[in-house]
Amino acid sequence: MTRGGLTLLVRGDVLVAEIDHPPVNALSAPVRAGLVEMLARLGADERLRGAVITGAGRCFIGGADLQEFGRPPEPPLLPDVLEMIEACPKPVAAAMRGAALGGGLELALACDVRVAEPGTRLGLPEVTLGLIPGAGGTQRLPRLCGLGAAMRLIGTGERVDAEAAHALGLVDEVAADALGAAMARLGPKRRVSARAVPPAAPDEILAAEAAALKAGKGRPAVRAALAAVRDAATLPFAQGLAAERAAFLALRASPEAAALRHMFFAERAAGRLPAGLRAAPRRVEGVAVIGAGTMGLGIAQAALEAGFEVVLFDMEGGKLAAAGEALRARLAERAAAGRIAPERLSPLRLTLAAGWEAIAPADLVIEAVFEDLAVKREVFGRIDLYAKPGAVLATNTSYLDIEAIAAATSRPQDVLGLHFFAPATVMKLLEVVNTPNAAPGLAATGMAFGQRLGKLAVLCGNGFGFIGNRVYNAYRTQCEFMLEDGAWPEEVDAALEAFGFAMGPFTVADLSGLDIAWRMRAAQAATRDARVRYVPVLDALCEQGRLGRKTGAGYYDYAGGQRGAGSDEVVRGAILAAAAARGSARRALAAEEIVRRALAAMVNEAALLLAEGVAARASDIDVVMVHGYGFPRFRGGPVQWARTRDRAALARDIDLIEAATGFGFRRGPLDLLLTEAVP
Incomplete structure (x- = not known):
């Protein structure tokens, strides 16, 4: 049976509820209603010994449906559904994969058993939206992992993988077959709300509070989250739950939460091209960067970390050699710190070149030289001579006229702007600047390249200074x-x-x-x-x-x-x-x-x-x-x-x-x- 993005099926004596509500299985009103129906069926069928909630696709539950936040609440409300799960006389388990975030993790905390596949990401990131968990997260999480860890996770919105969650006590088991393991673990009820909050050292609590306040710059949601977690240790569960809900509702109505929700949706909308520019992007695997200065070095590093084959070109041999040494040192340092996979360095797909002919194989050539129109036009004239047909020719200019730069080539339709922000390895923003003469798919290529770099790519038209x-x-x-x-x-x-x-x-x-x-x-x-x-x-x-x-x-x-x-x-x-x-x-x-x-x-x-x-x-x-x-x-x-x-x-x-x-x-x-x- 399927209802509202939730499918119920029976496996032996276990009722399996699979949430199938793309793209992230958000806990929308129809999904919540489906969960209520699951509990009713579980209670009515004596042959069933318990239920397992899981997610279809690559995600358990990515969180609440934020689209609902601007509308009047639609029952059943998530806190009510989770109270019903805890009150159910039969055990309910969560089998997680991909992501269990926000309301998704709160649902799992209300279950009796929690099993996650390796690599699953778990977290309560509500403070990043100007909110606190509003369905018991601030009361149940401390009962599993203690006040210090709960303050850190809830107060900063930090996400942890399944293995770290298991070490903290949030997950009962990490298993490749999470559904099977969850079914096997169904037994007596194990209500998290009935547990006591483990004792914690005062120093640990103070350190966790300080870290959260620093990370969140003392914003109201962070302070409210910390207060709610402290309540878990001092108030009866029902009273702490009521205080949490009141704080959540007050924050949800705040201008700050509205602004952060706006940014959440704006960031996702930024990646969608207007209908007239939607086309298949060109294939990009090899990248040539012209200029081994600070910006060129940063762009080359970002491309290497994303798995591209990179040619770094500069006519100054001394600068080129120093740039190569700096790149290798930076990448080795980041690999040692676990920020990039070591295989990215074995072998390092970097070529240092002082001759223009080295850029010929590149699918994308990015100019990162001095911000002067005459200089850039001269460079593009040389790029035009050596880049292969069909290569994308990009300028990293901050404000110059890209059509004037493109006019220095015989193929202005292949020229676009890729405005990186310094330092290019840190700043997420990338302005992708399209021109009226650009070939179909060129803007899509720039956006896809930026997204592969892990950037937040935003399309701009060609005008002085672009948007920023x-x-x-x-x-x-x-x-x-x-x-x-x-x-x-x-x-x-x-x-x-x-x-x-x-x-x-x-x-x-x-x-x-x-x-x-x-x-x-x-x-x-x-x-x-x-x-x-x-x-x-x-x-x-x-x-x-x-x-x-x-x-x-x-x-x-x-x-x-x-x-x-x-x-x-x-x-x-x-x-x-x-x-x-x-x-x-x-x-x-x-x-x-x-x-x-x-x-x-x-x-x-x-x-x-x-x-x-x-x-x-x-x-x-x-x-x-x-x-x-x-x-x-x-x-x-x-x-x-x-x-x-x-x-x-x-x-x-x-x-x-x-x-x-x-x-x-x-x-x-x-x-x-x-x-x-x-x-």
Whole structure:
């Protein structure tokens, strides 16, 4: 019998309930109803001695159905179903494979027996969605593994494999045939709720709490999770369960949880190409990277770790040899730490080449040279001579016109952008930049390549700065305007860090180096309209050799390696001089105004990007800004933030930045941005 994604069948004297609800067997309302029906049949049939719950395909249960979180609760509720499993007089077992996460693990904890196949991943990652487990996870888990381990697992959202779960006591057995082993273990009832929480050393509890608070940056969900786990040791089970549920419901209604759910769906939507670009990707096994600098080295390492055969090309023999040694050392270190499989190094599929002919076999050639249009066009002219027909030719440019780069070749239809973020081995974001002339399947090839690297690939159209740098440039420019208008760098940084950014824009500028933006501005100087507002503070600092951390001073002084408490007299002098030259009457800016202006600049630019087709969907902009530019994830990105604002107040914020910008300001279509369907 099959109902709502759950199939019931009898094997001997055991009732097997197989959840078949692709893609992750989520615990949707029909599945929950099917479980209730399973329990009714189990209780009514005297021939059955117990039941086993398992999952079809490669997954046990990936968690709750998050689509339901924005709707009124639909019975039966998961906590009620799990209480029914525990109350059932006959034993119920969980046979797990693939993943048992969130509500899936909570269901397993309510069972009498838990068996997992090797490699199964188990966890309660609710805090990453701004929630806590809401169906008994905070009360049952400590009874199996103790307070310290439960605080670590629930407070950080950590996932463990079946073997580690067995060592912790979460799993009774690890077996290749989980279903068979679970059936064999069915015996007397073993209700987890009836167990006492094992005693734990105070130091262990304090260490686990501290680790969770640090990992979760003290967000409300983490604090609520830790409190709920502590309740398991001090409250009767039913009372702890009620407190957990109340905390879960309060968090579920919070803006933070809504923002994190938005990001969850936005990240998954980002991998889906628009209908007009869906085509079979080209086969890519061999990759050539042009340029053995920092970025080229990082891209080569990422490709090697993903199993590609890599040619690293650079005409400077010394740089090439040093890059090869660095790559081998990095990969050996990561293999020793268990972060990559040792077989990736035996043999290392890396060729170091100083001759262009070495790139000929590559299916994908990635240019990672100096960010200068003339230099990149020259490199692409050489790539065109040596790359095989049908090879994908990619540029790692951060903001240059890809069509202008492609025009240096005889095959512009094979050129696309692959904008990696530094460090390329760490940053998950990859902007895949398509052009109007691209051949069918080229965008799909770029997206597939990024996904094989383990990146979060986001499609962009060809436009200055693509999505990320264009939005960030608008944000940074508005922050520079605020210097002339009355704020000091440390005030801007403090306001935005309090909002949730890891670093403010001027701290970021110092870290990345002011000379990068200085060179870009110099390249644009000849075509810049004199009527456009321009803040020369960065130029003045660079002209004095203040290029950021690497020179010991930028917007801040770094004497002794530590950032000064605030901007010094040199910086303040440059700001005051710029304000005087413009005729600005500086005034103190409140932190709240700083945040509103900075974010309004992002939102307005996002609206323009969506209208121009540079972004395929509004949520892609949020994904890029969260993963590439430090926008706080718990705010959901600039578009999600804008959707939580009063529309009239947001329009007034745009008025503010329009007045601050003056000539050349373009107002984005907010209605388009704010009404586009959320994925």
